[in-house]
Amino acid sequence: MKRLTLLPALVLGMLSACAPAQTTARPPSSNQTPPPAAQTSSTLPFQADFTDAGVTWVSGGKAYVARAPNLRPQLAPLPTPAVAAAWQGNVAWGALPGPGIIVTLDGPPETRVVGRAARLSHQRIYLQDGTVVDYGGGAVGSVLGFPQAVLTGGDGGEYVLVGGDLYQPSGGAGQAATLLSRNAQAFLYSLPRRGVATSNVPSVQLDAGLYRLTGEALERLDGGGGVLASVPHGPGLIGAVGGRVVTLSEGGQLRAFLTDLREVRP
Numbered sequence: 001m002k003r004l005t006l007l008p009a010l011v012l013g014m015l016s017a018c019a020p021a022q023t024t025a026r027p028p029s030s031n032q033t034p035p036p037a038a039q040t041s042s043t044l045p046f047q048a049d050f051t052d053a054g055v056t057w058v059s060g061g062k063a064y065v066a067r068a069p070n071l072r073p074q075l076a077p078l079p080t081p082a083v084a085a086a087w088q089g090n091v092a093w094g095a096l097p098g099p100g101i102i103v104t105l106d107g108p109p110e111t112r113v114v115g116r117a118a119r120l121s122h123q124r125i126y127l128q129d130g131t132v133v134d135y136g137g138g139a140v141g142s143v144l145g146f147p148q149a150v151l152t153g154g155d156g157g158e159y160v161l162v163g164g165d166l167y168q169p170s171g172g173a174g175q176a177a178t179l180l181s182r183n184a185q186a187f188l189y190s191l192p193r194r195g196v197a198t199s200n201v202p203s204v205q206l207d208a209g210l211y212r213l214t215g216e217a218l219e220r221l222d223g224g225g226g227v228l229a230s231v232p233h234g235p236g237l238i239g240a241v242g243g244r245v246v247t248l249s250e251g252g253q254l255r256a257f258l259t260d261l262r263e264v265r266p
Contacts, residue, residue, distance in 0.1 A: 140169075211238060
């Protein structure tokens, strides 16, 4: 079918788990990122995915793509509202649960029938009934419940938050999802070459440190949780694109920073 033209922390590598977002238990307090002075709400009304290819996100049922290096947002013309967007390699996909399809958001149009998707990771499609399929539509596992957030981790593994708990999806029919942590924090982020962690605010881990949005500031933290640098910044989501720290507001504003928090043109 042709497509119409047309968004802390338990180190799950220690648990031999990987990195999609939507299932994680609350880690011991000694391993959690310290709470910021001003916290955002546990969820934000939009979802985004950041990779070296750029940023793709969904807000208010609309899907957008901003490709690196210029990061110029483009609205994807869709036939029905989208609920999630993610990169698979250099291809940006959007999930349209109404017709039960995923579609490419820019470039050559392509549509795949997969079922009523709720969330997308870099490797998997998470359906509303808990079924997990690959980008070819084949069933590859399941989780028990509606996936709230999913992420492919730095170790290549899949993680999902369901009912506030962190899981690794099952590997196939008849297998149960693996519970990694109960009462996990709301935001998942990838750990380079390891797995994932959770935080009470949007965060991204780079080799230069942990970066987070508190709702009032963008902060850079050291390994012990101390704040190394801070710049004023409103609520939003955060990720890494080409070694830069990139933030996204609900209104679609993209800002880019070097690792020392000097702002640069996107």
